[in-house]
Amino acid sequence: MARISVFGIGYVGVVSAACLAKDGHQVIAVDVDPGKIKAINDGLSPIVENGLDELIAEVVAAGRLTATNDVQYAIDNTDASFIAVGTPSAEDGSVGLKYVRGVCENIGAALANKSSYHSVVVRSTIVPGSCEGTCIPALESKSGKVAGKDFGVGYYPEFLRESTAIEDYYDPGLIVFGAMDKPTADFLTALNDMLNCKIHVVDLRTAEMVKYTSNTWRAVKVTFANEIGNIAKSAGLDGQTVMEILCSDEKVAMSKYFMRPGFAFGGSCLPKDVRALRHLAATNGTPAHLLNAVIEANEAQIQRAESMIEASGAKKVGFVGISFKPGTDDLRESPLAELAARLIKNGVGVEIYDPYVFEAYANNNSTAGRGNDVIPDLKDRMVESLDQMINDNGAILVGNYYKGSIPSLQEAAKTRPVLDLTRMKRDMVSDGHYQGICW
Numbered sequence: 263m264a265r266i267s268v269f270g271i272g273y274v275g276v277v278s279a280a281c282l283a284k285d286g287h288q289v290i291a292v293d294v295d296p297g298k299i300k301a302i303n304d305g306l307s308p309i310v311e312n313g314l315d316e317l318i319a320e321v322v323a324a325g326r327l328t329a330t331n332d333v334q335y336a337i338d339n340t341d342a343s344f345i346a347v348g349t350p351s352a353e354d355g356s357v358g359l360k361y362v363r364g365v366c367e368n369i370g371a372a373l374a375n376k377s378s379y380h381s382v383v384v385r386s387t388i389v390p391g392s393c394e395g396t397c398i399p400a401l402e403s404k405s406g407k408v409a410g411k412d413f414g415v416g417y418y419p420e421f422l423r424e425s426t427a428i429e430d431y432y433d434p435g436l437i438v439f440g441a442m443d444k445p446t447a448d449f450l451t452a453l454n455d456m457l458n459c460k461i462h463v464v465d466l467r468t469a470e471m472v473k474y475t476s477n478t479w480r481a482v483k484v485t486f487a488n489e490i491g492n493i494a495k496s497a498g499l500d501g502q503t504v505m506e507i508l509c510s511d512e513k514v515a516m517s518k519y520f521m522r523p524g525f526a527f528g529g530s531c532l533p534k535d536v537r538a539l540r541h542l543a544a545t546n547g548t549p550a551h552l553l554n555a556v557i558e559a560n561e562a563q564i565q566r567a568e569s570m571i572e573a574s575g576a577k578k579v580g581f582v583g584i585s586f587k588p589g590t591d592d593l594r595e596s597p598l599a600e601l602a603a604r605l606i607k608n609g610v611g612v613e614i615y616d617p618y619v620f621e622a623y624a625n626n627n628s629t630a631g632r633g634n635d636v637i638p639d640l641k642d643r644m645v646e647s648l649d650q651m652i653n654d655n656g657a658i659l660v661g662n663y664y665k666g667s668i669p670s671l672q673e674a675a676k677t678r679p680v681l682d683l684t685r686m687k688r689d690m691v692s693d694g695h696y697q698g699i700c701w
């Protein structure tokens with residue numbers, strides 16, 4: 263069992279301190295608020311949370327949880343510290359790191375007087391780069407020691423929800439952490455080992471970003487459901503019924519497939535249907551802020567790809583894929599076709615390798631080039647050989663992934679810009695000639 267100090271006895275700190283003590287760890291809670299310290303030492307919960315009164319009473323009576331404002335005492339008598347102080351918004355909307363910085367300075371000063379190894383694990387919600395830019399410098403400058411060598415550092419975000427916080431602690435939906443050093447990584451892994459949840463071990467910044475992504479995603483879902491509810495009501499319908507039915511579809515509506523960063527959506531359905539629902543909302547006098555933003559953001563993703571090509575300086579670009587997704591020759595509202603059309607208009611040469619569209623033309627299908635209303639000479643721009651197209655062009659734009667295309671494209675990236683909108687290979691990240699649209 264570990265000896266852990268928890269800095270910040272707020273909603274997060276007090277629940278984790280109590281649960282850690284319940285699990286058999288020896289816990290010291292640290293706060294600057296004397297009322298909270300007294301409450302804990304009296305065996306009382308300083309906050310209202312389901313099941314917490316009983317839990318605190320139990321672990322305090324068992325001698326496994328105490329509270330203090332004495333930082334040096336807490337550091338000297340534990341092997342790891344969790345930081346769970348508040349990070350309220352600053353006036354400009356940025357994350358307020360005042361309390362995190364302050365507590366890191368306090369812990370750093372105490373570490374200066376401690377010879378044994380100690381891990382400092384931040385649990386507060388902080389934007390990517392905060393551990394490296396704020397926490398570590400504060401700890402190092404006050405301790406005179408080196409992070410990752412003389413003491414450990416981790417970032418381990420908390421995902422509990424108030425009102426079900428204890429339940430969430432024992433049955434989490436997500437465990438992720440980053441650690442600078444092996445002892446801290448091993449400590450956090452051991453701490454979570456008994457939970458029935460995959461443990462994701464990543465770098466500090468990725469862990470920081472996952473926390474914001476999780477909260478922002480939930481905020482987007484609430485806003486989306488509200489907007490659908492508003493539009494449904496304006497059409498005389500019950501939005502909750504609509505959303506309940508939607509959420510029953512694990513295969514498409516709730517699919518992870520659409521949660522992969524990449525290029526703009528297109529095709530025969532999504533663009534026209536978002537527009538039509540937005541139009542229905544406007545007709546009924548209901549604002550559709552999120553639908554407006556969806557259309558705007560999708561257009562911006564096409565512009566982003568255009569800027570990548572512009573930045574490459576290439577005057578001839580070979581497109582891998584032109585249909586709206588691989589496996590079809592359907593070109594209706596394909597964002598790749600839109601992108602190609604814009605480049606052509608700006609005088610950039612465009613050649614296209616797309617085996618499905620090519621086949622439709624080769625077979626003289628009456629529907630060949632179906633849905634293309636933006637590239638007048640599409641047929642003439644189609645090429646059969648990927649390797650030939652790579653040789654002919656200054657830059658390659660990978661819009662769709664086709665089986666067997668990766669070796670040639672990887673080879674191409676050694677000699678010319680390869681701009682990838684689909685991530686042909688999971689382990690490829692922007693580097694040199696190879697640039698991914700959002701990786």
Ligand SMILES: NC(=O)c1ccc[n+]([C@@H]2O[C@H](COP(=O)([O-])OP(=O)(O)OC[C@H]3O[C@@H](n4cnc5c(N)ncnc54)[C@H](O)[C@@H]3O)[C@@H](O)[C@H]2O)c1
Nearest residue numbers: 270271272273274293294346347348349365386387420424
């Ligand atoms: N509340 C939630 O449901 C929740 C869930 C997940 C993550 N978070 C994140 O966790 C962090 C803490 O949130 P919270 O709601 O528990 O905050 P809170 O405001 O309830 O508690 C913060 C505590 O930190 C104490 N504190 C401030 N400076 C200190 C110092 N130098 N030393 C010791 N203690 C100090 C305060 O006195 C207070 O008791 C935030 O970053 C928040 O975004 C919150």
